[in-house]
Amino acid sequence: MRHLKLTIMYDGTNYVGWQLQPNGISVQEKLEAAWLEITGETIRITASGRTDAGVHARRQVCSLKTETDLPCERIAFALTATTPFDISVLKVEAAPEGFHAIRDATSKTYRYQIQFGPVLDVLNRHHRWFIPRKLDIGAMQKAAELLSGQHDFGSFQTKGSARLTTVRNVTQLDVEYFRESIFEYVDIVIAADGFLYNMVRNIVGTLVRIGLGKENPEWVLSVLKRKDRCAAGETAPAQGLFLERVEYDNLSFAANNEAEGEAPVES
């Protein structure tokens, strides 16, 4: 059995999300169908986390077990050619035995993309949340600083997810402003050792509430204390959210077949 790591990119606009669903087409379904077509194997492909309907990925990571002896590069090429135009397989690597994309992840980074101001930038409408108002970037940055670090993020978790703990360590939370001609944009980049369900979109909705002047930056401290989803801002819409990358600090991967069968290497 070979253990492989796939790095994939997708535009989530036309999918019900990563995970197989009875009510629509998922990225997982397309990828597993392509795998079957290429290798004849029916396998399960596991992603580092299920992105929701409409959420995009620049570098999603998947793990799988296979008996195919196709070279890694050939697999990447064939999968990209066999999946629809909104899914690309960027890299296939040999992984240590037992590699599991969810369990082994040590850090994830998301980017949430917003455009704000009086007029919609139509060319980015599928990849940004449009807020037809002025945003106070300084206030959002202040609030982002207060949310950074290790906290109980229970207030930023959408119900339904049973977790042992709601404490997470947010290692990066940047509010990046930029302008292109008449259009103003803000990207919220957030990295953590793990995320609760809808945590990024709930943090973004909370920061936007502050950007709109409805609350002060310090309000986030009381939201954190409450540990109640109702305390925070609205859930930001899916189309602005991108899974940027997933880190596996303690593992190494090889871009060719040679590494196959080698013992896991600590980096």
Place this chain on the structure above:
Amino acid sequence: MRHLKLTIMYDGTNYVGWQLQPNGISVQEKLEAAWLEITGETIRITASGRTDAGVHARRQVCSLKTETDLPCERIAFALTATTPFDISVLKVEAAPEGFHAIRDATSKTYRYQIQFGPVLDVLNRHHRWFIPRKLDIGAMQKAAELLSGQHDFGSFQTKGSARLTTVRNVTQLDVEYFRESIFEYVDIVIAADGFLYNMVRNIVGTLVRIGLGKENPEWVLSVLKRKDRCAAGETAPAQGLFLERVEYDNLSFAANNEAEGEAPVES
């Protein structure tokens, strides 16, 4: 009668182009329908040039005559709100009497967007021509220099357009390379006093042929000499093309109603 200048942006993906067509939905149709809904007037809206099916515009300019006395800013807002999500009206200005978006244009700028390399950047697939090969940017830049300036561009004109002359002055022809993570891009920016039918897409196809190493940069000189469409490269696909802006050097426009009725001002 008020004469107005509209500056509009659209994503051309879902349109048969700017101009009214019996076989599909055009940007003009949507804009004229929105105008009727807002003002009750049935009018003709003229764009600086008809973009083809699938071509986009960052700053298309239109002219129209109206009897409405709605303020310019109110018109812009109402049109954006009434047209579909892939059309935005950026600005409405009072124009000198008789202003005509085609006839009065002194210069136009287009940007053609390409992504090249082994893997498709799925997030930009609607807005770039994907070329799954390596491109020699230096060779394309050399050829672009040779094409700059005043020439007879007859070889770059798709048949069917009757023009008095096929001589045009290309005042800018830049081949801009950039890279983002594993993806490589090239933008071709071209400005001229006027364009022949499909001229930008034919120049781009010709430059790409050189970038692929099928011809030397100097080949463009013999293409120019032939004055025959068959001499040049293929027509680049529509989805990479953006009308960037249109200049009206000898006219001035006013962003409010006050200028209305004033004599045309030379700038």
